[in-house]
Amino acid sequence: MPSDSSLESVHNCIKCGLCLAACPIYRQVLEETASPRGKVQLLKGLRQDRLEPSPYLEEIASRCLLCHSCAAVCPSGMEVGHLIVGLRSEMVKSFGLEWKKRLAFRHLLSPGGRFGTAIQGARILTPLMPPWIKVAGISLSHLPPLPTTPLHRQYPEKIAPPGGRVRASVAFFPGCMIDYVYPEIGSSLISLLQALGIEVIIPRDLACCGTPLFISGEEEILARNLQHNLEKLGSLPAKIVLTACASCGHTLKKEYPYLMREWGKDSSLAEEVGAKIQDVSVFLQREEGLGEMLGPLPTTLTYHDPCHLAKAEGVRTEPRQLLRSIPELNFVEMAEADACCGGGGSFQFYFPQTSQAIASLKLNHIREVGADIVATGCPACRFRLSTALDREDSGIRVVHTVQILDEARGRRKR
Numbered sequence: 134m135p136s137d138s139s140l141e142s143v144h145n146c147i148k149c150g151l152c153l154a155a156c157p158i159y160r161q162v163l164e165e166t167a168s169p170r171g172k173v174q175l176l177k178g179l180r181q182d183r184l185e186p187s188p189y190l191e192e193i194a195s196r197c198l199l200c201h202s203c204a205a206v207c208p209s210g211m212e213v214g215h216l217i218v219g220l221r222s223e224m225v226k227s228f229g230l231e232w233k234k235r236l237a238f239r240h241l242l243s244p245g246g247r248f249g250t251a252i253q254g255a256r257i258l259t260p261l262m263p264p265w266i267k268v269a270g271i272s273l274s275h276l277p278p279l280p281t282t283p284l285h286r287q288y289p290e291k292i293a294p295p296g297g298r299v300r301a302s303v304a305f306f307p308g309c310m311i312d313y314v315y316p317e318i319g320s321s322l323i324s325l326l327q328a329l330g331i332e333v334i335i336p337r338d339l340a341c342c343g344t345p346l347f348i349s350g351e352e353e354i355l356a357r358n359l360q361h362n363l364e365k366l367g368s369l370p371a372k373i374v375l376t377a378c379a380s381c382g383h384t385l386k387k388e389y390p391y392l393m394r395e396w397g398k399d400s401s402l403a404e405e406v407g408a409k410i411q412d413v414s415v416f417l418q419r420e421e422g423l424g425e426m427l428g429p430l431p432t433t434l435t436y437h438d439p440c441h442l443a444k445a446e447g448v449r450t451e452p453r454q455l456l457r458s459i460p461e462l463n464f465v466e467m468a469e470a471d472a473c474c475g476g477g478g479s480f481q482f483y484f485p486q487t488s489q490a491i492a493s494l495k496l497n498h499i500r501e502v503g504a505d506i507v508a509t510g511c512p513a514c515r516f517r518l519s520t521a522l523d524r525e526d527s528g529i530r531v532v533h534t535v536q537i538l539d540e541a542r543g544r545r546k547r
């Protein structure tokens with residue numbers, strides 16, 4: 134996937150080892166092959182024909198959360214995540230994609246795919262199964278209740294504010310997780326925007342942003358998703374396209390232009406669309422009228438930084454400022470708030486024990502500060518944290534930042 138010239142950056146690694154302690158997986162297993170440095174050296178060996186692709190190398194390549202923690206500390210400015218995707222891509226070229234991923238990518242996540250149908254099937258079948266059955270280490274009873282109607286079917290394509298006075302207009306890219314698994318996040322965002330007098334457009338027929346395909350080293354379907362979404366988003370009149378999923382936002386904003394460049398294609402449309410993409414916390418933090426709408430919420434809340442929002446996009450202060458603006462809310466900062474939750478897309482399903490061990494560190498930090506609620510800016514983090522917390526019957530709620538803002542808005546005396 135990365136071009137030959139990008140892959141040449143493996144030679145920039147000075148083997149300093151600063152990335153080792155930053156890597157959540159290395160911290161768990163203490164194996165050099167699991168470390169960012171180890172993976173970079175293996176890719177180097179592969180490129181110099183000193184190593185052959187092998188199932189063991191494939192397994193090593195899959196042991197990465199693509200959390201950007203190593204890139205954040207690397208003195209050589211190595212984009213280790215891109216190199217690891219490159220390593221995975223080499224494995225896909227040698228061995229093909231695993232059948233489960235091939236089926237899911239081709240039939241569920243490609244443009245016009247049936248992800249929504251699969252979710253509805255899971256919704257109907259899950260209650261019929263014994264609760265002790267586990268899906269990739271997660272008990273069925275700990276999975277979130279699945280909605281009957283996806284977000285885009287709950288609303289018209291264009292949602293005008295009540296009274297019809299439109300102060301501004303934005304588009305919203307919900308992404309698969311919000312559209313089909315957590316539509317209540319989208320509903321909270323829409324009600325906040327409506328209260329601010331902002332028209333919302335949810336474009337129809339969007340495809341998955343492609344994050345699961347990109348991080349798996351798949352290129353063929355990814356190129357179709359990318360082209361499809363660029364055409365849809367590029368033709369919108371809206372100057373701002375909001376995202377409430379950190380991974381969708383990062384992929385649309387940064388990885389689309391990167392991929393077009395790496396594929397040697399014209400990246401101008403991807404750059405243009407990328408410039409329109411804005412995380413909801415950045416957008417809402419600039420909305421002056423929002424603070425006046427919030428009522429008291431006397432609760433103790435902490436915030437978990439999604440890797441793709443904090444480390445990949447540098448968005449750290451905006452969500453905190455928004456949360457601190459809620460009257461009577463006791464905002465407490467936990468230790469290592471930007472440490473990965475252990476999700477990493479399919480990583481949590483392939484390596485449930487390591488994922489749970491990483492999540493447990495996060496849960497300890499959440500408990501240390503006595504939080505009743507954890508807010509975050511990504512539905513995938515919400516999924517990982519809530520399955521881990523529910524497993525312990527902790528009673529701690531995990532919500533998206535926009536949900537808690539909307540809850541506070543409901544507490545405002547009218």
Ligand code: SF4
Pocket residue numbers: 145146147148149150151152153169170173203206207208209210211213
């Ligand atoms: S921090 Fe960067 S330069 Fe140092 S070992 Fe890790 S990848 Fe190599």
Ligand code: SF4
Pocket residue numbers: 155156157158159167168169172196197198199200201202203204213214217
């Ligand atoms: S991206 Fe995260 S999990 Fe992957 S090697 Fe770097 S620090 Fe480790």
